[in-house]
Structures are given as C-alpha cells and as structure tokens.
Amino acid sequence: MRQRMRRLRKQGGTIVWIVLCVLLTQGLAEAQVTARVTESMLENGLKILLLEEHKASVVTVHIWYRVGARNEQPGTTGLSHLLEHMMFKGTSKVGPGQFSRTIRKNGGRDNAFTSEDYTGYFETFASDRIDLALKLEADRMRNLLLDPKEIEAEKKVVMEERRLRTEDDPVSALREAMGAAAFQAHPYRQPVIGWMTDIERLAREDLARYYDTYYVPNNAVLVAVGDFKSDELLPKIRHHFGPIPRGAQPPSVRAVEPEQRGERRLFLRKEAELPFVFMGYHVPNLKHPDNFALEVLAYILSGGKSARIYKSLVYEKQLALFAGGGYDRESIDPNLFPLYASVMPGKTAEEVEQALTAEIELVKNELIPDRELQKAKNQIEAGFLFGQDSVFNLARQLAEYEIVADWRAWEAYLPGIRAVTAADLQRVAKAYLTPDHRTVAVLIPEKIKK
Template identity: 55%
Template sequence: MISVKPIARHTSLCTVALAVGLLTGHAAGAALPEPREHVLSNGMKVLLVEVPKAPVATVQVWYKVGSRNEVMGRAGLSHMLEHMMFKGTAKYPKGAFDRLIRKNGGISNAFTSQDFTSYFENLAADRVELALELEADRMQGLSLDAKEFQPEREVVKEERRLRIEDDPQSSLVEVLFAQAFMSHPYHWPIIGWFSDLDAMTLEDLQRHYDTYYSPNNATLVVVGDIKAEALLPTIKRLFEPIPRGPNPPPVTVMEPEQRGERRFVLKREAQAPFVIMGYRVPNYTSEDSYALDILESILQHGKSSRLYRSLIYEQKLALAVGAEYGLMQADPGLFYVYALVKPGQKVEAVEEALNREIKRLQAEPPTEQELKRAKNQIEAAYIFQQDSNFRHAMLLGEAETIGAGWQKVGQFVNRIRAVTAKDVQRVARQYLTEDARTVGTLIPLPPRNQQPASASARQLTR
C-alpha cells in the first residue's frame, strides 16, 4: 500500500455537524489521554495509550525511513522492503505472520510514505502480545531470499502499473513532484520507477534493512484497551534484546530556492484534460503551516468551498477540483490545486479560473464565515481521527517519526483556532506566487486502438 498522506481529513457535512457539538465537550476538558512515553535501553521509543472503551487495540511500529532516505537510481527501496517484511523469518516462515494474525481475529498491513514506513496489527486487546512478538522478531530476523525477491518485485511493478501507469492523474502528480524538486529526494516516487525496480538487488534491500530497521530508528505505538504499566515489561522482554544499530545517515539535501515558474505537459491516454499547480511551502516547523492548512480547506473542502463553487457550480468549467497540503512532513513540501477539465472547455480557461481564486484570496482575506467553517471542518476531522484507536495511533506515530514529536498532536487544535483571516491572506500572498510554482497539464491521447481525434476534438485540449 502506498500513501503520501495516510491520514485522510475528509468528512461528510452531517459528520462535521455532529463533531462540532463534540468539540465543545472536548474543549471543556474531555481531553483524550496522552501517551505514556518510554525509551528502551536500545533507543526504541514506546508510546502507550490506554483507551478502555472497547476490548480492542492497535499495535504499530514506525520506522524513520521512506523514499526521502533513498538515492538516485534506487527509488522504491523502502516500499519494496515493506513488501519483503512479510516474507518471513527463521522463526516465523513465509505466510506465518498473516496466518497467525488472522487466526487470532486480527488484521495486519503496512504503508510507505516519503518520510516513513509503518506496520500495524488491529486485534483484540488480549492478543496484543502476539503482535508484539511478531514485530520484534522481524525487526531483527528478516529472511531476504532471492526466490522471494524476484516474484515480489514483479508484484510491485504491477502495483505501479495499477496505481500510476493506469491512472492519468496519479501520473501527473508524480511528474509534478519530479519537476518541483530537482535536488531533494521528494523528487522520486515512493513506489519507484521501473528502471530503478529492475536495477534493484537483494544486496540493496539487505543494506537498507541493516541501516534503517533498528530499534533506535523505530517507534512502537500501542493504543487501546491496555494497561500501560502491565504491558511495558512484555515490551522490554521482547524488544530490548534487539541490539541498537548505527545511527542512520541524516537527509541533508536542501532544495534550492525556486527562481521562476516551471511548466510541463504530460501526454497520455486519458478521458479528459487535467490541470495541476504546485507551490513550494513550509512544513510543520513553520507557524504558517496552520494557516496553509486552513487555506487548503477554504479552497477545496465541500461544495461550499471556493474552487467547487466557482469552477464547478458557477462557471461549469470542471468536473472535479481540489487542493492538497500536508503540514506533517519531514521536509518542506508542496501545496497544490487541481481541476479536471469539463468536456467542451479549454485548459487555459480552467487554469485561469484556478489563478483567479488564488489571487482573490491574496487580494482580500476570507470571510469570518469561511474561516469558522474551515476551522470546524478541520477540528471535526481531528476529533474523529482520535476516536479511532488506529487513527489516534497514526497521528502519534506520524508526528513522532517525522521529527515533530507526539506532543504536536495535542497542540494542533489550539494552533488552528489561533489562525486569523489575515494570516490566511498573508500565506496566500507569501507562498502561492508564480515564481514558486510548477504548472502541469495532462493532454489526453485517444486509446491506441482508435483513430486520431479530429481537429475540432483536439482543439479542446489546447
């Protein structure tokens, strides 16, 4: 499974309305429990959260390694290793991990992002020790077998075909990052390119595993119906015998300042043109990240958002619109807006309409109603994420792994509430500028088994 932004923040209007009511109780003191933090002697951080509302729990192991820790020519190593982590150890051979979890009524999976790789088991609370034992075993005893590597590489290549090659919009986002980041490893895709996957060797995977899969580069998060003090001795017994590894090399590459607009065109089989505009923006280390988060919501959240109301409802230029920003990233990333061009409309008109909405925010701040709605939507999603053991653990694990620290999660709502309309206008002016943007256009080509489109049809894509 690939995920650049694994925590979704989308909720229905009725969910938002319900959550706004819950926020009052949350603000009045019904705070969610903070994790109990422990650091083992080998450097592994442990976060335990007691949530006794149901007899279930989630166990998650987060490694500080993602595509940003890879090098040119070997993109996709982290994701490939994620697949291989399910191929067994000497103690638990191939298939035993998933079989044991399923036999005990649980589910297991993993995901890789630009900044981390995470493994999880959701199961009954009285089966937590089983998940811990399995994770401790493969943290040090993974068997990397050439007989397993070759077919699994073909599985990953097929995954790339399905997720990227057969999805025009995903292809466009991939090229956007490759054009916006020339030096930083956000340049390459999480899943890797075909050439890198073909060149990858078992020795590459072993070196990646030895470098990054060590307790001092991992965080264990357990959230659910547990007793932290009773569980900690079990965690120490299973994980402390794993020796501390060398400190992984830090990512020191800094993307230089962009000094002018970049443009690209992607031509491929598709049903409609697509426009995307990406802007270089800061991450969680900047206070501006909270205003950018609200800016994203104002532009794209729901049918009352500016992009939907303008491009879809009023001007009828697009079939779909949106914006994307993730403040919880290890390094500064992208804020991007996009639109799927409606048949009969021109790409230029859609791009200009996107620009007008951004310039409108730069010229005047959002209304108090827009600001309040955006804050309510963000806070509602935050509350509902923490109402789930799995999502709560993900928030903590992600914040800890990217370097923000789990305490950042508890600060989020107050920081969002402090954002003013002037703050939103200011960040729109400061970061959504022409010189700092990359614009991509998807030009659809007809299927290979069809004749070339007529001149009139081609005119729609210009």
C-alpha cells in the same frame, strides 16, 4: 405548506446537529489525549508511546521506522516500498505469508504503508492478543530472510502495481511528473513506489543493506493504543524488543531544496479522454508557524464540494468535472500545496488554469468573510476530534507526529487552527502562492488506442 414544513424540519435537524457537535467538541477538547500518553525508551533506543483507551476490548500496535522515499539514493528508488512487501515474506521462525495468516486466525487485521518519510506496520485485534503482535514484530525487526526467489517474485508484483496505479493512470502519472519537476535537489522528487527502471535492478544486496541500516530499534517508534494497562504492557515490550541490539545511527538526509525563483511548467502526453491540470506551490511544513494558516486556507480552497475551487470551477463556471487540492503539512521537510482540476469536455486546460489562479488571487485581494472562516475552522476541528474516536487513528497520528516532528506537537494543532485570522490567510496566500513558487503540469490527452 408541505415544502415549508420540510424546510423547517431540515433546519431544526441542522440546528440540533450543530449543538451536538459543539457539545461533543468541547468535551473532547477538554480531555487532552497527549496528557495521557506514557513515553518510554528502551536501552537500545526504541521509542515507545502508550495510550490507554478502555472504551472497548481492542488494541492496535504500530511499529514505524524512520525511513521512506526521502532516504533513498538515485538508482535505488523504491527500496523502502519493496522492503515493506518483503517484511511479510518470512523470517527464520515465521514462514512466507504466515505473518498475516496468524493475525487473521486470531481475529485481527494487519497492514503496512510506505511514504516519503516513514514506513509503518500495524496490527489491530482483541486486547488479550497483544503479546502476539509484539512477538511477531520483534521477530521481523531483525530476522528477515530476504530470500532471493521471494524478492524477484515481489519485484514483479511491485512493477505491476506501478503499471496499474501510475503508468496506466494519466492523473497519477501527471502528479508524479509534477513532483519530479517541483523538487530539483530534494529526494521528495522521487516517487514512493520508485522508478520502474530502478525497481527492475534492485538486488538482494540493496535490500539487505537497507534493512540492516534502517530496521533497527533506535530508528523505530512503537505505539500502542487501546485496552491495556501501561505499567503491565511496558515489561512485555521490553521482554520482546529489549534483546535486539542497537544499530549504527542511520545517515541523515542532508539535501535542502533551494528556493524556487521562477515558474516551472511541463506537459505530459498520455492516452486519456480529457486534459487535467495540476499545480503545486512550495510551502513550509508543520514546523513553521504559518502551517496553521496554510491548513485553513487549503480547507477553504479545496476542502470538499462546498469549498471555493470546487464550487467555482464545477458548479458555477462549469469548467471542470471535479477539482480539489490539499496541503502536504505532515512531512519532515517543506513540501507542496497542490491544486488540481479535471477539464470539462469542450473546455480547455488554459481556461481551468486561469480559473484556479483567479481563486488564489481572490484570497490575496479580499479578506475571507468571518462566517466562512469560522465554518472552516469548526469543520477542521470536528474532523480532528472525531478522528480520535478510533484507536487506529490515535496511534497513527501519534506515530506520524513523532516521526515528522515530535508527538507533543499534536497539542499545538487545535490552538493553532483556532488562532488563524482572515489577515493570516491573506498574508500566507501572498507569501507562498505566487507564480515564482509554482510548478504547473498539464495532461495533454492522446487518442486511446483500441
């Protein structure tokens, strides 16, 4: 009787949660975020997106530059990431390390990130301090010192970061090797942090040239979200950034990855306890209409512990310690649909690879049940909408969409997800998840030296 009552309470709580999610989702969906965005552009080409959110006296300011690892040339990989580090090392007005200290003294937080497609900087704090963020970001947009001693010191920091996060991490090293094999012509083959030999040889002249080329207002997007009035904030932005001169138009990336016409396979020997399997399929990005079906398919296959791959390989077949994947949708150029699994002790990489492939073949041969499809779509939609509760996430999504496509493309996400059918999933699986479009990377563990 007690067990039955516990089940009833659990079921009742689940029902209430579902009802609340539905009501909240409907309410959020009706309040289109993009309809409230104010778009402007200064005479020097700086793109500005402002979104008022008055739920709390908080504001976040993002400056994103249209430059990342895809803009780097062979021999100078890692420039974007190293320059991100140097943006905190001082200008003629702000000393080394003073940028972040100033933000913290004013009760805020700041950080930065580099990707294949962009480099972003942000500050979040009380809305009455927004002038400080504008002043500091405008200053380092064009007044960076790039002191040679600071550069050499920071290169050592980045090299150590690469050792810890990639070279001493077998799984990260395998993912890097897989990407380098999957792309032969496109710079997506280059790691964001750069190759170690390139980082060692980067010079101040490389950084200065890169900074002068890409850190100009006409290659940047400023996004502010929070408790402000747009008509009052825009003149402040113009005051701080307007005097910065427009730069020459940065060179475009012309490389196009040719169609892969046969499986690529590699093996990496590293000190590790267990084998690991990575596979990546070439797929289109968010600019292609199939992106919505691929997004839902990725969630069904690898969206957590209840997804097909984890449930099959970890729980049912007990072949893997963990398994997952994803879809590199938000990228400027077509990218990958990766899947991976860590091999269980006593099992083989071949068994795991066969099991991963079997899950893909199952999607190709049998339609996804309506209930499973609707569950995935509901969870994707709820995650997308709940993410809008944070001013930081709102700013990040607006900036990312603007960089990789156009910020208005955000509007198409939910309608596109809702329109996906089981037939769409089967079609894109057959079209893209084929052996000829696949690169497989297998970690072969070597005995750990003591």
